[in-house]
Amino acid sequence: MKTLAAFFFASLVCTSAMRAADGPNDFDNTSRFIFYAVLQGLYEDGVSNEDIAQILMRKEKQSYFHFIYACPICTATIWALETYRARPAHFYGLKSAASTFGHGLPADMREQLYSDDPHQRLIAINSLVRSWVARRIDAMNFSEQERTVLLDQIEQKRKDGMRALESFRKHEHGKDFGVEQAAPAYVDLEECAVCNGAVGKLMKMPEPK
């Protein structure tokens, strides 16, 4: 495990150099870390396909409702959710016909995830991502320095996500692709539930009026 962690750390440090040498790379190590953290969390928690559909809610002429379009952490999270959703219907050779490891999300989490209030749904998604990323960080057995480097790189991506949200709010991508289309759950929010989850932060919600 330690060797893996050391390799991961070396890869993280080398990311910018590799990017310069290899040209654009959609799959840098931080995105891959987020992808694996979410995918592992989904399998370990045994999230149902119905719950995946709720997290990946999508309405007509909108991007994914609970995510910010072009936000790098949201994007890697969507990759994992879509990958998990496309998993085989059941594991080979098992009588149980199971397709995942865990027993599903707890009832209170599901209730929040299916709330009519999008803020409540974002709080649920934020706590899921927080737990999945924290669990993978623990599992990787990073040194303090490795952990700091990783969290710093995730934080940089979180800032990119916030900038993306702001650019949609300012309609920098055309009048038909503002925040209502590109990040529908975020019309009255400044921070991303998924990105905050990835850096271990709670979701900040506006004061009730």
Ligand SMILES: [Zn+2]
């Ligand atoms: Zn995000």
